[in-house]
Amino acid sequence: MLLEHVYDTDLAQGSYFIGCQAENTAIVVDPRRDIQVYLDLAAQHGMEIVAVAETHIHADYLSGTLELANATKADVYVSDEGGTDWRYGDGFQQAVGMKHGHKISLGNITLEAVHTPGHTPEHMVFLVTDGAQSTETGFMLSGDFVFVGDLGRPDLLDAAAGGEDTRFVGAQQLFTSLQEHFLTLPDYVQVLPAHGAGSACGRALGAVPTTTVGYERNFSWWAKYVRDNDMDGFIAELLSGQPEAHAYFGRMKIENRDGPAILGPLPDLVEYAPETLAPLLEQDEKILVDTRPHKDRYEASVPGALSIPDAGKAATHMAWAYNPQQEHRELIVLASDAEQASKYRDHFIRVGVDAMTGFTTTLDGLLGDGVATITVEDLDASSDYFLLDVRNISELNEGYIPGAHQLAASRLVWHSDQLPADQPIVAYCASGRRAAVGASALRRQGFNVAELDGDFGTWAMADGNAPAYPSAP
Numbered sequence: 125m126l127l128e129h130v131y132d133t134d135l136a137q138g139s140y141f142i143g144c145q146a147e148n149t150a151i152v153v154d155p156r157r158d159i160q161v162y163l164d165l166a167a168q169h170g171m172e173i174v175a176v177a178e179t180h181i182h183a184d185y186l187s188g189t190l191e192l193a194n195a196t197k198a199d200v201y202v203s204d205e206g207g208t209d210w211r212y213g214d215g216f217q218q219a220v221g222m223k224h225g226h227k228i229s230l231g232n233i234t235l236e237a238v239h240t241p242g243h244t245p246e247h248m249v250f251l252v253t254d255g256a257q258s259t260e261t262g263f264m265l266s267g268d269f270v271f272v273g274d275l276g277r278p279d280l281l282d283a284a285a286g287g288e289d290t291r292f293v294g295a296q297q298l299f300t301s302l303q304e305h306f307l308t309l310p311d312y313v314q315v316l317p318a319h320g321a322g323s324a325c326g327r328a329l330g331a332v333p334t335t336t337v338g339y340e341r342n343f344s345w346w347a348k349y350v351r352d353n354d355m356d357g358f359i360a361e362l363l364s365g366q367p368e369a370h371a372y373f374g375r376m377k378i379e380n381r382d383g384p385a386i387l388g389p390l391p392d393l394v395e396y397a398p399e400t401l402a403p404l405l406e407q408d409e410k411i412l413v414d415t416r417p418h419k420d421r422y423e424a425s426v427p428g429a430l431s432i433p434d435a436g437k438a439a440t441h442m443a444w445a446y447n448p449q450q451e452h453r454e455l456i457v458l459a460s461d462a463e464q465a466s467k468y469r470d471h472f473i474r475v476g477v478d479a480m481t482g483f484t485t486t487l488d489g490l491l492g493d494g495v496a497t498i499t500v501e502d503l504d505a506s507s508d509y510f511l512l513d514v515r516n517i518s519e520l521n522e523g524y525i526p527g528a529h530q531l532a533a534s535r536l537v538w539h540s541d542q543l544p545a546d547q548p549i550v551a552y553c554a555s556g557r558r559a560a561v562g563a564s565a566l567r568r569q570g571f572n573v574a575e576l577d578g579d580f581g582t583w584a585m586a587d588g589n590a591p592a593y594p595s596a597p
Contacts, residue, residue, distance in 0.1 A: 125233055125254040126150070126169060127263070129316065129333060130161055134439045134471055135185050136320045138333070140265055142252065143171045144231030151175035151230055152198075153250060153265050154318050155188035157384065158470035162192055175228060177201040177235070179267025179318060180247040181210055181380045183280050183373040185439070186476040190215060194386050201228055205239045206246030215383010222248060232256040235265075240305050242298030243268040243276030249305070251313075263314045264337070269298075270306060271317045272335040273344055277366050280373060295359040302350050311338025368516050371538035372443040372475065379476055387473065393465050394482035396456055398489040404456075405429075405490065411568075412490070413442075413457040413480075415468070418560035422577060424491040430455075431564040433557050438468055441558075443475035444534045445565040455480040458487060495563070496574035498550055500583045503576065509548040512573075514562045515580070519554060523591030525583055528552075533562035540569055552576035552583070 126143035141162060143150035150171040152162050166173050173196040176189045180203060193200045202212045204221030212219065220226075224239040232255035237248045252263040268276035278294025315335045341347055349358035379385075396404075404410045405428065412429040414421060415438075421431060430445045432438055446455070455472070457480060459465035465483035472480050484490075503511075503525070513524050514533040524530070531542060533553065543549060549571055551559040556579050563573040576583070584591050 128165055134437055137185055138318050141165050144233045147231035149174045149230045153177045155192050157186050157188040157191055157473050159188050159192045173198050175199050180244045183377045185474050186384050187380045190386055203246040203248045210246050213382035238305050240269045240301040242278050242294050242301050266315050267318045272332055295362050299355050299358050309337045313337045368532050370534035396482050396484045401484055410454045410456050413455050415458045418556050422494045422497050425495045426490050427492050431560040433560055438471035439474045441561045442472050442477050445561050446477050447537050456482045459483045497577040498574050500578040509550050510544050512549050512551045514551055514553050514558050526592040533558040536562045537565050549573045555579050
C-alpha cells in the first residue's frame with residue numbers, strides 16, 4: 125500500500141492519497157480544490173485515481189472532490205448518513221451515498237466507512253486495511269472526528285451554519301462515537317486526521333501529523349471522561365474555550381453541501397503593466413491584492429487595495445477579506461512572476477475565491493499616499509476614535525488595550541454593522557498583519573480605518589501602559 129499525506133499549512137488541512145501497488149489504482153480522501161498535487165502523485169507512481177471520497181461536509185475549505193473526479197473520471201463516495209438537513213446536494217447526484225459499513229475496495233486495500241457523528245451529523249471515518257499485510261484494520265482516516273490531542277468541535281453548525289444549540293447534541297454524539305467506534309479499536313491503529321495545529325476546527329490540535337488509538341486512549345484530555353462515562357464533564361470541557369469560527373465557514377458549508385463549482389483547466393493569468401492597470405483600479409473595475417509586508421504600505425499604498433501580507437496564509441486571509449457572495453470584481457495580485465501568481469491563485473481557490481485573473485510585478489506608477497497609521501506612543505484611549513482589537517477572544521482574555529472593542533479579523537467583513545460608520549477606527553492585533561488584512565477590507569466598505577504602527581505586545585511593553593482584562597463571568 126502506498127499512502128501519501130498531502131498537507132496544506134495555510135489551512136492546516138490534510139488529505140490522503142492511498143494507492144494499491146498491485147493494481148496501480150488510487151483513492152484520494154478529502155482533496156483540496158487545486159488538484160494538481162494529486163495528479164502529480166498519480167503520475168509519479170504510475171497510478172490511476174479511480175475513487176475520491178469525503179469524510180464530511182467541510183466548513184474550512186472548499187472541497188476538491190468534484191474537481192478531481194471531473195479531471196480523472198473517478199467514482200465519488202460521500203456520506204448518506206445524518207439526516208436530510210446536511211445530506212449532499214444536487215452537485216453530487218452521481219456520487220455513491222455511503223451508509224455505515226460501506227466498503228470501498230482497491231485491489232488489496234479496503235476502506236470501510238464508519239458513521240461517527242458529532243463534529244457534523246453526517247461525519248464518516250475510514251478504517252483502512254492493507255490486505256497485502258493483514259486482514260485487520262491498520263489505519264483510521266479520522267477526518268474531523270479525532271485529531272492529535274483533540275476532537276473536532278461540535279459547534280460549527282451553530283457558529284457558521286445558522287444552527288441553534290446543535291453543539292449539545294453534537295457533543296453527546298461525539299462521546300458516543302468515541303465509545304463505540306474509536307476506543308473499541310486496537311491500540312496500534314494509526315490515526316490520520318484531516319487537520320493539524322492552527323485549524324479552527326478544534327481547540328488545541330497537536331502539531332505532529334499522526335497519532336494512534338492507544339496514545340489518545342491514554343493521554344488525550346477527553347479519555348478520562350469517556351473512561352468514567354462522565355458525559356456531562358466531557359461536554360463542559362469540550363465546549364469551553366473553542367476558537368471563534370471564521371465567518372466564511374458558513375459559505376463553505378453551503379457550497380460543499382450543494383457541490384462546488386467545477387473550474388476545469390485554469391486559463392493563463394494576464395500580466396498587467398502599471399499603465400494598463402492604473403485606470404482599471406482608479407475606476408474600481410478591478411481590485412489589487414497587495415502582497416507586500418504590511419508595513420511597506422505605511423509609506424506608500426495603492427488606494428482600494430486588499431492587503432494579503434503573508435504568503436503562507438494567503439487562503440485564510442483572502443477568505444477573511446473578500447466575500448464572493450457580495451464582491452464580484454476581479455483580483456489582480458502583486459507577484460514576482462507568473463509562477464508565484466499561480467501559487468496565489470491556488471491558495472485563493474481553496475476557499476472559493478475564484479476571481480483572480482491576473483498579476484502585476486511592479487507597483488511603479490500605482491502608489492499613492494501611505495495607509496493611515498498611528499504610533500503606539502500616540503495611542504490615547506481618550507481620543508475620539510474607535511479602538512478595534514481584531515485578535516481572537518482567547519487572545520483578548522490574556523489582556524487588551526483599555527477601551528478596545530473586539531471583533532476578530534475573520535469576522536469583520538460579515539459583521540461590519542457592529543462598527544461605527546461615522547467615527548475613525550484604529551485597528552490592532554498581535555503582529556499588525558491581521559489588522560492590515562481587516563483594515564484594508566473595511567476601507568473598501570467605506571470605513572475610515574487607521575492601523576496601529578506596532579501591535580499589542582509593543583504597546584504593553586511601553587512605559588506606563590497596563591493591559592485591561594475581561595471581567596470574570
